Amino acid sequence: MADPADPANQPAPAGEGNRPALALHVPEPNYRPGDTVDFSDIAIGTAGAQPRPDESAHPSQMGELAYSLIRVLGDDDQAHGPWNPRLDPETLRQMLGHMAMVRAFDERMFRGQRQGKTSFYMKCTGEEATSIAPAMALASDDMVFPSYRQQGILIARGYPLLDMINQIYSNKADKLKGRQLPIMYSSRDHSFFSISGNLATQTPQAVGWAMASAIKGDSRIAATWVGEGSTAEGDFHSACTFAAVYNAPVILNIVNNQWAISSFSGFAGAERTTFAARGLGYGIAALRVDGNDALACFAAAQWAANRARANHGPTLIEYFTYRAEGHSTSDDPSGYRSAQEREEWPLGDPVTRLKAHLIAIGEWDEQRHAGMDLECAELVKATTKEAEKNGILGHGLHHPFHTMFEDVYEELPWHLEEQADQAIRERIAKFGTERPFG
Amino acid sequence: MSDQTEAAAAAASDTAPERRLNMIEAINEALDIMLARDPDVIIMGEDVGYFGGVFRATAGLQARHGKTRVFDTPISECGIIGVAVGMGAYGLRPVPEIQFADYIYPGLDQLISEAARLRYRSAGDFIAPLTVRSPFGGGIFGGQTHSQSPEAIFTHVSGLKTVIPSTPHDAKGLLIAAIEDNDPVIFFEPKRIYNGPFTGFYDKPVEPWKKHADSVVPEGYYRIPLGKARIVRAGEAMTVLTYGTMVHVAEAVCTAKGVDAEIIDLRTLVPLDIEAIEASVEKTGRCMIVHEATRTSGFGAELSALVTERCFYHLEAPVERVTGFDTPYPHSLEWAYFPGPIRIGDAIDKLLSE
Numbered sequence A: 001m002a003d004p005a006d007p008a009n010q011p012a013p014a015g016e017g018n019r020p021a022l023a024l025h026v027p028e029p030n031y032r033p034g035d036t037v038d039f040s041d042i043a044i045g046t047a048g049a050q051p052r053p054d055e056s057a058h059p060s061q062m063g064e065l066a067y068s069l070i071r072v073l074g075d076d077d078q079a080h081g082p083w084n085p086r087l088d089p090e091t092l093r094q095m096l097g098h099m100a101m102v103r104a105f106d107e108r109m110f111r112g113q114r115q116g117k118t119s120f121y122m123k124c125t126g127e128e129a130t131s132i133a134p135a136m137a138l139a140s141d142d143m144v145f146p147s148y149r150q151q152g153i154l155i156a157r158g159y160p161l162l163d164m165i166n167q168i169y170s171n172k173a174d175k176l177k178g179r180q181l182p183i184m185y186s187s188r189d190h191s192f193f194s195i196s197g198n199l200a201t202q203t204p205q206a207v208g209w210a211m212a213s214a215i216k217g218d219s220r221i222a223a224t225w226v227g228e229g230s231t232a233e234g235d236f237h238s239a240c241t242f243a244a245v246y247n248a249p250v251i252l253n254i255v256n257n258q259w260a261i262s263s264f265s266g267f268a269g270a271e272r273t274t275f276a277a278r279g280l281g282y283g284i285a286a287l288r289v290d291g292n293d294a295l296a297c298f299a300a301a302q303w304a305a306n307r308a309r310a311n312h313g314p315t316l317i318e319y320f321t322y323r324a325e326g327h328s329t330s331d332d333p334s335g336y337r338s339a340q341e342r343e344e345w346p347l348g349d350p351v352t353r354l355k356a357h358l359i360a361i362g363e364w365d366e367q368r369h370a371g372m373d374l375e376c377a378e379l380v381k382a383t384t385k386e387a388e389k390n391g392i393l394g395h396g397l398h399h400p401f402h403t404m405f406e407d408v409y410e411e412l413p414w415h416l417e418e419q420a421d422q423a424i425r426e427r428i429a430k431f432g433t434e435r436p437f438g
Numbered sequence B: 001m002s003d004q005t006e007a008a009a010a011a012a013s014d015t016a017p018e019r020r021l022n023m024i025e026a027i028n029e030a031l032d033i034m035l036a037r038d039p040d041v042i043i044m045g046e047d048v049g050y051f052g053g054v055f056r057a058t059a060g061l062q063a064r065h066g067k068t069r070v071f072d073t074p075i076s077e078c079g080i081i082g083v084a085v086g087m088g089a090y091g092l093r094p095v096p097e098i099q100f101a102d103y104i105y106p107g108l109d110q111l112i113s114e115a116a117r118l119r120y121r122s123a124g125d126f127i128a129p130l131t132v133r134s135p136f137g138g139g140i141f142g143g144q145t146h147s148q149s150p151e152a153i154f155t156h157v158s159g160l161k162t163v164i165p166s167t168p169h170d171a172k173g174l175l176i177a178a179i180e181d182n183d184p185v186i187f188f189e190p191k192r193i194y195n196g197p198f199t200g201f202y203d204k205p206v207e208p209w210k211k212h213a214d215s216v217v218p219e220g221y222y223r224i225p226l227g228k229a230r231i232v233r234a235g236e237a238m239t240v241l242t243y244g245t246m247v248h249v250a251e252a253v254c255t256a257k258g259v260d261a262e263i264i265d266l267r268t269l270v271p272l273d274i275e276a277i278e279a280s281v282e283k284t285g286r287c288m289i290v291h292e293a294t295r296t297s298g299f300g301a302e303l304s305a306l307v308t309e310r311c312f313y314h315l316e317a318p319v320e321r322v323t324g325f326d327t328p329y330p331h332s333l334e335w336a337y338f339p340g341p342i343r344i345g346d347a348i349d350k351l352l353s354e
């Protein structure tokens, strides 16, 4: 059927003369549910082929790295080229362990939401390397400003699983006092900034933190993570402008997992150029990295950290990856994309690839891997049980009502005291006075 | 049901069986009708195109009306509202969706400084006939970024109209009127009642819309004029001014307590149906205002001031306001925060004891 909205099917508007009719372009992804997926058009290049400039290079001298893909792990499962970070086997095993732990954690928490233990959860399946490898390349006191999909940073920094689960359950042991949606963690002790539900707001904040560190002559740098879809927000562009103007010691990480809920990356501009190339327009050094190659992710973040720490300024890194699962527990991707995409993704799975590398260099085997997976699953399970003693969402074991009014301001003004009294009166009216919490 | 639509409903009932829709279906139908009636209507927003919106409000519309009438946008609320202003300047009638009211803030400069004042600053040379739809309000364990009721930010801005439906029937008629309106309209949809009229008794099962009289939605085009309130039920003991989800909560509490309250669903906050308010308060002499939004500088403060200024000599007790608390919307303590039956009941008792 002819699309009536298509200008080609409409009479030319009056006064147009012989000028041609304009037509609006609306991006469309290549594959929708049921479609056969063929990703052979994605240029992935050869591992090891990309040059590694000096950390002091001018952004304009390394422009090509914003368009190609930095890759280290080859099809032969060996590490190749100048970006090989040459990590010792123990560090590699640690990296693999963190990734396996995040995966086990995500599995269990997702299931917990389905079982009604909490309201919401978000996995990072397939993207584990994009948070864990950079977190390991940074110093533990470098400040991170994540989005909601970087639970890997907390795992890599040794944040207690129990605290994560308490937060997810919004229970009486939740360090955020049941105030935040699950997974919106915060931990100053782990140099991990409070996560916002409002997209991209963290990006200029990271730049500001980095500027402050520079003002004070500190040695710590900042890093932020943002989804490719969220780079459309003005905040991200303000972040780039400020980072460039003040040559801020900051790393701007874009996790390009191809999807923003149901919208493919074309709605953030991917039909025209790469996300890394955004950096070049601002005069920011830009790297585009195979996001499912943990070694490449580590190497890129390490390069950027060295650059920032040496006062050579900001770096923008695009991690090219794939969101293997739904956006969140509220999403069913079978309604808008082909299920084949995940299987066909040309860059594979980050856990499988790192595991294969460790096996290829003789530092790992299937048996140890299976043992590790089991250990992760059991630890998560045991910690979940432990957390459940503090309550699950909606089952009464929450923080006292008065805490709802605390931290709005440093001190409670009169009107909040009055409202707190009202809340407690209501609690007594509903549940009686014998209720232990409140 | 208002007079105008009663006629339409009666006419429809001659030919078609009674149809019951939930609020999402009613909104979807209004959008569908306006896309078909007016080639200048376009719909855009995050995930509204192929997928049909995270709440399914635009489901099927892209397939039916084409990709240049209904389309996805980049994740930029500033961009969405800014381009809507530009499209309006061309002569289109954009109906942008902001995925959650909590995410409207990046678009505020375009709304407040631009859309709201365009007619004024250009002396009518340009207008901004957009209708910004956005789900708002809590009660879904959405935490502080999926629960807010920011209507008072918009009612405070001259040049904007603010509309909030409370039933499927009204949602359709009001949305059509909003789209046809030549001024920028903020159309907040109470997401807690998309699927059923939540009464605030959160530990009791929620009835679906199908069991509610106001889920009867006439087929085809009809409009409910902006600025006209709806008397939900007549009464003598007190006047209840409310809107959105809280209409159903207030009604359920009044019923449970056996209070002969006159409940007014404001439907449009700006322009406000001051006549309906005055007539009711002059009759009852008592007034309770109920909204879910935070209290300080909430729309209830405006209502309270108006009632006090204009009906002072008819009042037998101070105006009561029942609101959300002045905190961000909490997650685990959602029901402690929500202005539910106990808080409303307390206010009713106080109002009637004076």
Ligand SMILES: Cc1ncc(C[n+]2csc(CCOP(=O)(O)OP(=O)(O)O)c2C)c(N)n1
Pocket: A149, A197, A198, A199, A226, A227, A228, A229, A230, A231, A255, A257, A259, A260, A261, A323, A327, B046, B075, B077, B099, B103, B106
């Ligand atoms: C300001 C704002 N607008 C809209 C949303 C709703 N929203 C939440 S996540 C999301 C998609 C983000 O996609 P992307 O940036 O690619 O990150 P990903 O989920 O893929 O990690 C949207 C639109 C929001 N949270 N904040």
Ligand SMILES: [Mg+2]
Pocket: A227, A228, A229, A255, A256, A257, A258, A259, A260, A261, A323
């Ligand atoms: Mg994404």
